Amino acid sequence: MSSALLHNAMVLTVDAQNTCYDSGWVTVVDGRISGCGKAADRPDESGFDEVHDLAGHLLMPGLVNAHTHAAMVLFRGRSEGHSLLTMEGWYDTIRLPELAMESGDVGPAVALSCAEMALSGTTTFCEQYFFAEEIAEAVERAGLRAVIAYGIVELGDRERGISELAAASDFVRRQRRAEGRIVPWFGPHAPYVDNSEALLQDEVAMAAELGCGLHLHMAAGPEDNEITLARYDKSASQALEEAGFFKGRVHAAHCLDLSAEDIAVFARAEAASVVQCASAGFRSGRGMICPVVDLRAAGVTVALGTDNVAANNAYDMVLEMRMAGHAASHRQGKAQPIPARELVRMATIEGAKALGLDHEIGSIEAGKSADLACFDMRGAGWSEVPEVEAALVYSGSGRDLRHSWIAGEQIVRDRELVRRPFEDIRAEYSKTYADYWTRVSQMAEVA
Known part of the structure; x- marks a missing residue:
């Protein structure tokens, strides 16, 4: 049995009451949180294998990046000026x-992405891409927690779609074991x-059989609805509801272009969530902004994500909280309609809920996995505030991350990866990047 005491920190639990201890402590036994509280109730440190004095730090649940494509770090800076x-x-x-x-390109790319996420406070992320097996191997080596959705793109090739769905099903079964x-x-x-539409129906049936979630992009713009408006005179989300798509767990990224009727579709579903990627949305040049305030008012779980770092360029979930706050202010036409405290919840417990993991992560509560992020509050930009969430969201940065578990x-x-040095990860990635883009250039010349 292993045990640790983390104390002297400002502990932000993100529990149902948003309990915060100015000088608090958290205990961990065999990887799970066994308790937390205020300084006066701190247990004797002699009973623990490890003791961490975190004076001057904020200790909180690890951040949940609810939508990204980790291998696409290979495309960072390659789509500038394009939506x-x-x-x-x-x-x-x-x-x-x-x-x-x-x-062979995927492992080094995902390793770099995992490193960047870990070093900025993300402990769990939701992935959707091809090469799911290679992604899973890289994530396991990095030690992060991830929901990995096997990416399926049909593009009019029915046989390819069927083959990809079969491969995705095999992936789900192997990972479960x-x-x-x-x-x-x-x-x-x-x-x-x-x-x-035929493939979507097959995906719904197989997801129900295996009891797994569906993660997709939705309502990124008006063209997403062109087919269903022409065929059924309704939006894609409304057509999907009629097709039974929302009977299981559905996690939809972007959702910039949602009507009141579309929001009602998500609200009626038992396990549907939206992930706002505010930075990617702003950079896309789209005129729409995800209606987060309206979604939340309707009872829909809304999480936050970075999207890929070609669309965003950064994995900093602290920055993403800030951008989500700005986006809501701009869309609603009023100052901070989503308080900083709620933005923190969206990046932690609400992200966990969206992924079906809120029983395991997302808050500091006894019995949950000890997925924790510790931010240094002693540097520039941090000073006394009535609520620490406001300092984190609007003054902090993922680069303030000091430790994570x-x-x-x-x-x-101490801002260094424990399992593998960042320098080694970066060196391997740089070689992969050069080899990959050489291959792309050669392919273009042949074409």
Whole structure:
């Protein structure tokens, strides 16, 4: 049995009461939180294998990045001036170069992405991409927790769609047997746009059979609804509801272009959630902003995500909280309609709930996994405030991360990765990056 006492920190529990201890403590036994409280009730440190004095630090649940594509770090800076939330922008700057991608490119790319997430406070992320097996291996080596949705893109090729769904089903079964920190899902890329109606129905049936979630992009723009408006005179989300898509767990990214009727679809579903990617939305040039205030008022769970770092360029979930706050103010036409405290919840417990993991992570409560992030509050930008959430969201940065733990294992210590040096990860990635883009150039020359 292993045990640790983390004390002298400002402990932000993100429990139902948003309990915060100015000088609090958290105890961990065998990877799980065994208790937390105020200084006066701190247990004797002699009974613990490890003791961490975190004076001047904020200790909180690890952040949940609820939508990204980790291997796409290979495309960082490659789509500047293009909107990845349009079919043309995505296909020309991402999909065509992706045709040169090989399985060996994925591990080094995901390793770098995991390192960047870990070093900025993210302990869990939701992934949707191809090469799911290679992604899972890289995530396991990094020690992070992840929901990995096997990316399925049909693009009019029915046989390819069927083959990909079969491969996704095999992936789900294998990962379930592994019983690690990875939760396998299906990832239909986008409904009707590049996954046909027939394939969507097959995906719903298989997800129900296997009891896994569906993670997709939805309502990124008006073209997402073109097919269903022409065929059924209704939006894609309304058509999906009628097709039974919302009977299981559905996690939808972006959702910029939702009507009141669309919001009602999500509200009626038993396990539907939306993940806002505010930075990616702003950078896309789209005029719409995810109606987060209206979704939350309707009882829909809304999480936060970075999207890929071609659309965003950063994995900093602290920055994403800030951008989500700005987006809500702009959309609603009023100052801070979503308080900083709620933005923190969206990046922790609400993200966990969206992924079906709120019983395990997302708050500091006895019995939950010890997935923790510790931010240094002694630097520039941090000063006394009535609520620490406001300082974190609007003054802090992911680069203030000092330590992190996942299932009680320390992943970051004193701003350094514990399992593998960042320099080694970066060196391997740099070689992979050069090799990959050389291959892309050669393919373009042949074409």
